[in-house]
Amino acid sequence: MENNMNFFPFLNKGGVYSLPKIAFEIYDYIPENYPGILKEYFSNFSGKPGMWAGAAREFKADMVCLKLIGCHPDERDFGTAQAVNSVKDVLENTDLPVIVIGTGISQKDNEILPAIANHFKGQNLILGCARQENYKEIVKEAKHSGGSIILEVPVDINLAKQLSILISEEGMPLDKIVIYNTSAALGYGFEYVYSIIERIRLAATSGDKFLSTPQLAIVSTETWKAKEATADFAQWGENKARYALWEAVGACGYLAAGADIVVMHHPEAIKAVRLLIDELTENN
Amino acid sequence: MNYSVKIEGKSFKINHDTTLMEALRERGFPLVLNCGGLGVCRKCLLEITSGKVCDGHSLKDNGKILACKSYAKSDLVLRIPPQMSHYDPSIVKEFLAQKKIKLDPLIKVISLELKGQESSKALRQRIIKEFDKKGIGISEISSEALKNLEGFFKRSCFKVDAVVYKNKFLIDFIENKSKRAVMPALAVDIGTTTVVLNLFDLRSGRLLADDAFINPQVSYGADIITRILSARDLLVLKNLSFILKKKINESIKKITSCLKISSDDIYIAGIAGNTTMLHFFFHVSPDYLRRGHSVTTVDFCPQSRAGDIDILINPEGRILSLPSASSYLGADILAGLLALPDYEEPFILADIGTNAEVVLGWQGNFLAASCSAGPAFEGAGIKFGMHASKGAIYKLEIKENDDLDYSVIGSLKPAGICGTGLIEAVYELFKKGIVNKRGKFIEGTSERLRKNTEEEYEYVLVYRRDSLIDSDISVTQSDIDNFILAKGALFSGIYFLCQKADLKFNQIKKFYIAGGLGNCLDIEKSVKIGLFPDIERNKFFYLGNAALKGIEAALLSGELYDKSEFIKESMVVFDLSAEDEYMREFTASLFLPHTDQSLFSNKNQNEVKAGIDGK
Numbered sequence: 008m009e010n011n012m013n014f015f016p017f018l019n020k021g022g023v024y025s026l027p028k029i030a031f032e033i034y035d036y037i038p039e040n041y042p043g044i045l046k047e048y049f050s051n052f053s054g055k056p057g058m059w060a061g062a063a064r065e066f067k068a069d070m071v072c073l074k075l076i077g078c079h080p081d082e083r084d085f086g087t088a089q090a091v092n093s094v095k096d097v098l099e100n101t102d103l104p105v106i107v108i109g110t111g112i113s114q115k116d117n118e119i120l121p122a123i124a125n126h127f128k129g130q131n132l133i134l135g136c137a138r139q140e141n142y143k144e145i146v147k148e149a150k151h152s153g154g155s156i157i158l159e160v161p162v163d164i165n166l167a168k169q170l171s172i173l174i175s176e177e178g179m180p181l182d183k184i185v186i187y188n189t190s191a192a193l194g195y196g197f198e199y200v201y202s203i204i205e206r207i208r209l210a211a212t213s214g215d216k217f218l219s220t221p222q223l224a225i226v227s228t229e230t231w232k233a234k235e236a237t238a239d240f241a242q243w244g245e246n247k248a249r250y251a252l253w254e255a256v257g258a259c260g261y262l263a264a265g266a267d268i269v270v271m272h273h274p275e276a277i278k279a280v281r282l283l284i285d286e287l288t289e290n291n
Numbered sequence: 292m293n294y295s296v297k298i299e300g301k302s303f304k305i306n307h308d309t310t311l312m313e314a315l316r317e318r319g320f321p322l323v324l325n326c327g328g329l330g331v332c333r334k335c336l337l338e339i340t341s342g343k344v345c346d347g348h349s350l351k352d353n354g355k356i357l358a359c360k361s362y363a364k365s366d367l368v369l370r371i372p373p374q375m376s377h378y379d380p381s382i383v384k385e386f387l388a389q390k391k392i393k394l395d396p397l398i399k400v401i402s403l404e405l406k407g408q409e410s411s412k413a414l415r416q417r418i419i420k421e422f423d424k425k426g427i428g429i430s431e432i433s434s435e436a437l438k439n440l441e442g443f444f445k446r447s448c449f450k451v452d453a454v455v456y457k458n459k460f461l462i463d464f465i466e467n468k469s470k471r472a473v474m475p476a477l478a479v480d481i482g483t484t485t486v487v488l489n490l491f492d493l494r495s496g497r498l499l500a501d502d503a504f505i506n507p508q509v510s511y512g513a514d515i516i517t518r519i520l521s522a523r524d525l526l527v528l529k530n531l532s533f534i535l536k537k538k539i540n541e542s543i544k545k546i547t548s549c550l551k552i553s554s555d556d557i558y559i560a561g562i563a564g565n566t567t568m569l570h571f572f573f574h575v576s577p578d579y580l581r582r583g584h585s586v587t588t589v590d591f592c593p594q595s596r597a598g599d600i601d602i603l604i605n606p607e608g609r610i611l612s613l614p615s616a617s618s619y620l621g622a623d624i625l626a627g628l629l630a631l632p633d634y635e636e637p638f639i640l641a642d643i644g645t646n647a648e649v650v651l652g653w654q655g656n657f658l659a660a661s662c663s664a665g666p667a668f669e670g671a672g673i674k675f676g677m678h679a680s681k682g683a684i685y686k687l688e689i690k691e692n693d694d695l696d697y698s699v700i701g702s703l704k705p706a707g708i709c710g711t712g713l714i715e716a717v718y719e720l721f722k723k724g725i726v727n728k729r730g731k732f733i734e735g736t737s738e739r740l741r742k743n744t745e746e747e748y749e750y751v752l753v754y755r756r757d758s759l760i761d762s763d764i765s766v767t768q769s770d771i772d773n774f775i776l777a778k779g780a781l782f783s784g785i786y787f788l789c790q791k792a793d794l795k796f797n798q799i800k801k802f803y804i805a806g807g808l809g810n811c812l813d814i815e816k817s818v819k820i821g822l823f824p825d826i827e828r829n830k831f832f833y834l835g836n837a838a839l840k841g842i843e844a845a846l847l848s849g850e851l852y853d854k855s856e857f858i859k860e861s862m863v864v865f866d867l868s869a870e871d872e873y874m875r876e877f878t879a880s881l882f883l884p885h886t887d888q889s890l891f892s893n894k895n896q897n898e899v900k901a902g903i904d905g906k
Contacts, residue, residue: 139729165878165886172886173727 031068036077057096121148192229208265224261342367481564557604561842565621619661626841662784682706805837821884
């Protein structure tokens with residue numbers, strides 16, 4: 008299998024094979040603790056992921072990432088049918104590639120993710136996340152869907168490779184796997200994740216086929232969790248700009264490390280990163 | 292209140308407020324207590340044949356009880372359940388890689404003859420002069436020898452044999468008349484679990500007798516740390532030393548009387564053992580070993596006079612050991628290095644046991660590390676794990692139709708599985724695709740796979756009707772997880788040392804395996820599951836009990852003994868727990884055979900994949 012990751016980010020090697028992508032993160036339901044800064048932009052879209060997805064074009068994101076927060080048992084505990092509807096809504100309102108990420112609770116994900124894979128065969132969805140303890144259930148359906156799967160590991164290059172091997176042995180083609188090392192925001196372990204993403208990319212350049220997969224970095228929710236980004240504390244500067252910067256810097260860092268898809272949700276941050284990518288790759 | 296207790300053909304009295312464990316321990320029953328008597332490991336099970344026992348909660352008059360928690364409430368008849376039966380270590384056989392040694396023993400018998408003429412010189416001076424003429428510089432004569440000096444010479448017409456230690460110390464005189472056929476010496480390997488003694492002839496190196504027994508210290512804890520913790524109580528420390536020496540002395544008595552020689556004829560004993568064992572033997576507190584980095588109280592054990600430390604060989608005899616390199620790399624691994632036949636570099640010496648020490652010999656240095664594999668290789672921490680003794684499954688093969696073939700040590704029916712058997716089991720399960728590369732059971736791949744009462748998967752090796760014990764014998768998911776941790780520790784330790792020396796596996800010329808596990812080991816299967824590196828199979832050698840061979844070699848050759856200090860100085864010890872990169876290597880090796888599949892040949896990969904696809 009030909010190694011398709013045999014170059015470093017932003018370097019042109021006889022024609023760049025694939026550009027890094029920005030995925031615009033939206034939800035099926037907006038929870039209480041959604042940052043006020045973002046509520047200003049998007050509060051109208053709760054429960055209307057389709058409309059929200061439509062906004063992605065405006066920010067020039069390359070992909071849409073639908074996170075099924077509403078299905079989380081602690082939020083609205085939406086069932087499979089509703090999850091499927093949310094995805095349908097998004098697909099009908101955008102022609103960008105779609106990533107669908109579950110709740111993180113294996114029991115729930117094992118219900119909704121295989122159902123989504125089944126329902127949307129041929130739509131080339133990227134489904135996440137499969138972990139060590141539940142990858143089998145998800146791969147079982149996902150491998151027939153024609154789409155891809157995101158595997159999630161707790162920031163460990165060996166665990167990533169091991170899970171990649173196990174998933175491909177379950178029948179998932181290697182070029183349909185995305186590696187996600189649980190991201191951390193600036194100040195919360197960012198460097199650690201950075202080094203793992205970089206190491207994986209280095210391994211890929213030396214020919215390790217199980218690590219030659221695109222890598223995902225989720226900057227949006229991590230920045231949301233960082234109090235330095237959200238706190239309205241004058242001494243830290245104007246918080247709207249601060250939030251956007253926190254997310255933008257995180258995203259740029261991960262892109263430099265070798266992440267291929269960065270998931271973001273602040274419009275200004277997305278604009279900044281878009282500019283960076285375009286400028287760094289335009290003259291290549 | 293006293294009660295009488297009958298167990299395994301022996302009877303004794305027990306006090307109502309002593310636990311069964313304490314009483315049995317005092318009487319030398321080798322109950323293995325992994326947890327040191329906390330009631331957790333369940334390895335001290337006894338069965339009530341008759342009588343009443345209080346097990347800490349209720350009164351029981353039948354069934355199994357924990358010896359560590361039980362008190363007698365009436366006269367008792369007890370029995371030890373089959374899987375707990377006495378460990379007969381003599382079953383552990385040896386494969387020798389012979390080493391040629393230039394004989395120059397540490398104890399020599401030199402004949403002296405003082406010419407009869409009167410002399411104004413003192414007898415002592417004349418003796419020293421005689422030795423001088425032979426080119427031996429005596430610097431000290433023992434007080435015992437001096438005491439008997441005059442009498443000896445007078446009786447034997449000035450012709451005697453002198454026992455000389457290290458060509459310097461005259462420690463005794465023996466009658467010339469009673470020309471001894473042999474010059475016996477003792478070599479002892481004090482293992483954490485087993486103690487082995489060899490009585491051999493210093494003149495030829497020939498083995499005269501041997502004995503082995505379970506280290507009585509196991510009743511204070513199966514592992515080193517538990518024992519070190521118990522020994523914080525100085526009375527316990529004293530006892531640990533005492534019971535060990537007592538058993539060694541009993542053993543010496545046994546073998547000398549069998550051979551019809553006197554223990555007074557033994558003038559030297561060499562002790563090999565890991566650092567902690569040596570501390571206990573010489574009654575030195577090992578407490579510092581468990582704290583911080585590699586701090587030993589003593590790194591070189593003194594050469595003691597037997598009479599001073601209560602070892603029952605000739606009181607003037609010397610007891611010596613070899614240096615320890617660190618808190619976990621002791622005299623045993625050093626002795627192992629001495630035991631190596633003339634080696635080519637680079638070589639690897641791996642002692643497979645709980646401590647799993649590994650040494651890489653390269654460019655005159657010995658890079659060493661203790662991999663701390665844990666007791667899985669010795670059968671502990673495994674549900675049906677046991678030592679390589681009667682009733683242990685040591686070989687197995689999974690055939691078609693969920694059929695299983697196995698071989699058992701010393702018996703037709705099995706009672707459990709030993710370290711070697713576990714290696715075989717993991718290989719077979721992996722080959723047949725019943726476990727995946729992470730060692731996890733794959734549902735639906737076998738009729739023998741089921742969920743047990745602890746809600747985890749297990750694979751039944753032997754059904755109750757075919758087993759020696761009252762239940763099925765199975766391998767659980769936890770057993771496999773523990774095993775993979777152990778094999779990962781060993782392999783990554785080896786890998787780490789090779790990386791430090793900038794060597795690739797195919798550059799290794801010889802791979803020596805030491806430790807009891809080595810003797811029935813299937814090299815091919817061990818490599819395929821990633822326990823050993825994938826190097827040519829003819830490069831593997833069994834050394835058997837290398838520590839014992841090493842200490843014997845040191846006693847047989849002064850040159851080798853002196854070399855041991857040099858070897859210690861040439862050892863570069865790595866503390867794996869403090870090395871940044873080690874953790875990554877360790878995680879990588881927790882895959883069958885390894886996360887980095889290029890380390891294991893393609894041929895191997897295809898074979899394994901076929902098993903998985905086929906299911």
